[in-house]
Amino acid sequence: MxxxxxxxxxxxxxxxxxxxxxxxxxxxxxxxxxxxxxxLDRLELxxxxxxxxxxxxAHKNWNEEVRALPIDEVIGEVVNLELDNLAISILDIKxxxxxxxxxxxxxHHLFAQANSLAVAVINDELALTANVKIKFTRPVKVGERVxxxxxxxxxxxxxxxxxxxxxxxxxxxxxxxFYMYRTTEN
Amino acid sequence: MxxxxxxxxxxxxxxxxxxxxxxxxxxxxxxxxxxxxxxLDRLELxxxxxxxxxxxxAHKNWNEEVRALPIDEVIGEVVNLELDNLAISILDIKxxxxxxxxxxxxxHHLFAQANSLAVAVINDELALTANVKIKFTRPVKVGERVxxxxxxxxxxxxxxxxxxxxxxxxxxxxxxxFYMYRTTEN
DNA sequence: TCCGCTATTATGACTAGGTCCTAATAGTAA
DNA sequence: TTACTATTAGGACCTAGTCATAATAGCGGA
Numbered sequence: 001m002x003x004x005x006x007x008x009x010x011x012x013x014x015x016x017x018x019x020x021x022x023x024x025x026x027x028x029x030x031x032x033x034x035x036x037x038x039x040l041d042r043l044e045l046x047x048x049x050x051x052x053x054x055x056x057x058a059h060k061n062w063n064e065e066v067r068a069l070p071i072d073e074v075i076g077e078v079v080n081l082e083l084d085n086l087a088i089s090i091l092d093i094k095x096x097x098x099x100x101x102x103x104x105x106x107x108h109h110l111f112a113q114a115n116s117l118a119v120a121v122i123n124d125e126l127a128l129t130a131n132v133k134i135k136f137t138r139p140v141k142v143g144e145r146v147x148x149x150x151x152x153x154x155x156x157x158x159x160x161x162x163x164x165x166x167x168x169x170x171x172x173x174x175x176x177x178f179y180m181y182r183t184t185e186n
Numbered sequence: 187m188x189x190x191x192x193x194x195x196x197x198x199x200x201x202x203x204x205x206x207x208x209x210x211x212x213x214x215x216x217x218x219x220x221x222x223x224x225x226l227d228r229l230e231l232x233x234x235x236x237x238x239x240x241x242x243x244a245h246k247n248w249n250e251e252v253r254a255l256p257i258d259e260v261i262g263e264v265v266n267l268e269l270d271n272l273a274i275s276i277l278d279i280k281x282x283x284x285x286x287x288x289x290x291x292x293x294h295h296l297f298a299q300a301n302s303l304a305v306a307v308i309n310d311e312l313a314l315t316a317n318v319k320i321k322f323t324r325p326v327k328v329g330e331r332v333x334x335x336x337x338x339x340x341x342x343x344x345x346x347x348x349x350x351x352x353x354x355x356x357x358x359x360x361x362x363x364f365y366m367y368r369t370t371e372n
Numbered sequence: 373t374c375c376g377c378t379a380t381t382a383t384g385a386c387t388a389g390g391t392c393c394t395a396a397t398a399g400t401a402a
Numbered sequence: 403t404t405a406c407t408a409t410t411a412g413g414a415c416c417t418a419g420t421c422a423t424a425a426t427a428g429c430g431g432a
Contacts, residue, residue, distance in 0.1 A: 005379065021245070023418070034381050039419085049419055051237065051388090058244035059207070075294070106305075107315035108261070108298035115294045129293035132320045139314060191408065209389070220410050225390085235390055237417090 008033070009041050020053040075112040076148065083123035086151040089113060098142045105140040110174045114164040117150040118178040121162060126183040130159055134176040144168045150178075194219070195227050206239040261298040262334065269309035272337040275299060284328045291326040296360045300350040303336040304364040307348060312369040316345055320362035330354045 008031055015030070016022065024042070028035045042049070048056075076091035097109045111134065119127045140146060148166040155161065159179040166174035194217055201216075202208065210224045217224070228235070234242070262277035283295045297320065305313045326332060334352040341347065345365040352360035 021241075025418085036381055037379080040380080051240075051418070054237075054244045055207075055240055058240045102312060104314065106302070107318075108294060108301045111297050111301065112294035115297065116292070119292075126288060128290065128325060129322050131322070132293075132318070134318045134320075136315050136317070211389085222410055223408080226409080229391095237389070 005041075009045055012038070012041050013045055013047070016047055016053070020057055021050070023050055075109070075116045076146070078117070078120065081120065083121065084152050085121070086149065087117050087121040088150070089117050089148050091146045091148070093140055093142050093144050093146060095142060103142045105142070105144075105146075107136055110136065110140065110146065110166060111176070113146065113148050114150070114166060114174060114176050115178065117148050118162040118164055118176075118180060121150045121152060122160060122180055122182055124182040126181075127160075128181045129178055130181045131179040132176055134174065136174055137172050140168060140173050146173065148174070191227075195231055198224070198227050199231055199233065202233055202239070206243055207236070209236050261295070261302045262332075264303070264306065267306065269307065270338050271307070272335065273303050273307040274336070275303050275334050277332045277334070279326055279328050279330050279332060281328060289328045291328070291330075291332075293322055296322065296326065296332065296352060297362070299332065299334050300336070300352060300360060300362050301364070303334050304348040304350055304362075304366060307336045307338060308346060308366055308368055310368040312367075313346075314367045315364055316367045317365040318362055320360065322360055323358050326354055326359050332359060334360070 012027065012031070015027070024035050024038045028038045031038070041047075047053075076089035078087060078089045080086070080088040091109070091113045093105050093109075097105045099106060114134070115129055115132075118129065146166050146168055148164055150162050150164040153161050153163050156179065158181070160182055162178040162180055164174070164176045164178060165172055198213065198217070201213070210221050210228070213224045214221045227233075233239075262275035264273060264275045266272070266274040277295070277299045279291045279295075283291045285292060300320075301315055301318075304315065332352050332354055334350055336348050336350045339347050339349050342365065344367070346368055348364040348366055350360070350362045350364060351358055
């Protein structure tokens with residue numbers, strides 16, 4: 001049996017919220033009613049037309065897209081890389097890295113920079129972080145440039161040890177000792 | 187003097203990349219050429235029409251919106267929070283969290299979940315991570331759901347200690363001991 | 373059974389922001 | 403002047419709608 005108006009409109013509202021990229025025509029097929037009925041429903045529920053919905057989604061995310069964190073690959077810009085030896089990367093702390101309240105960088109960004117650098121410096125197909133000991137020695141503020149230096153310092157029970165120190169100018173802001181698992185011990 | 191074709195096309199490409207929400211008409215005004223010229227330019231540069239561009243931006247972010255690394259606030263969804271006591275959050279591991287080669291989650295995502303949870307559980311204006319010891323006990327693969335449990339276990343020299351354990355089902359995948367700095371010792 | 377009411381469907385005119393195709397005109401270099 | 407590219411113009415068509423008007427369907431109550 002066909003749905004009554006009220007139920008159809010409720011369903012319609014849900015569906016459009018879930019998948020805003022749906023045309024009136026597709027909706028009319030799904031509900032087995034005419035396009036006009038769908039349009040009337042949208043009118044009554046004040047749901048804008050497809051193009052406006054798309055525009056809305058696009059705009060909403062347009063701001064966010066620019067600051068989108070390249071959580072892929074290495075965090076920060078690698079400026080030097082000698083496999084199985086040392087690596088250096090730079091991360092400029094921007095608005096999106098900090099707590100809005102106090103402009104201090106969230107710890108996981110510094111960690112992400114260090115960790116991805118530790119992964120990158122390992123000359124192997126597979127490198128995974130096993131254990132880490134880290135220290136945040138002083139808060140980093142927005143606008144500061146963090147230079148992370150990773151160096152492979154040795155091995156320990158099947159783990160390669162990478163030490164990472166991050167600096168703002170000459171001040172150490174982060175220290176970490178990464179015990180990395182790798183597929184083939186060189 | 188009017189720009190030559192080549193220069194105009196370069197500018198055009200830039201402009202559309204910067205602000206994709208621009209119509210041919212607006213472009214034609216900016217460059218002082220006819221709409222048809224703009225259309226020809228787009229054709230030659232294979233730049234899609236406005237609606238397609240909007241759709242693209244919307245779609246691109248539609249995925250991201252849901253999976254959005256909400257690098258703001260807490261990473262993962264908080265399902266339980268008792269300030270200064272314990273907190274639980276859930277993070278579903280998706281494509282964007284893993285190394286494409288082996289589908290294993292990058293460590294910094296697990297760290298980010300744990301770290302932000304440790305920050306969140308602290309009932310204070312300012313909470314910063316000072317030191318951490320962490321262990322990644324087994325790789326997490328795409329599709330798995332990581333449940334992080336943070337508990338405040340005590341104090342140590344002006345630092346609040348928060349232990350975080352993350353699970354996939356009943357298996358521990360991550361363990362961390364966070365020494366948190368806070369403004370006012372309760 | 374007919375009346376009244378809501379719900380639904382149909383129809384036509386119009387819109388933005390295009391596409392695609394054809395054709396005319398402008399500008400410039402050999 | 404010729405040849406060529408660049409630009410402009412025009413018309414038909416498209417999608418996914420809007421808005422207004424009108425016709426029809428379904429159903430409950432007297």
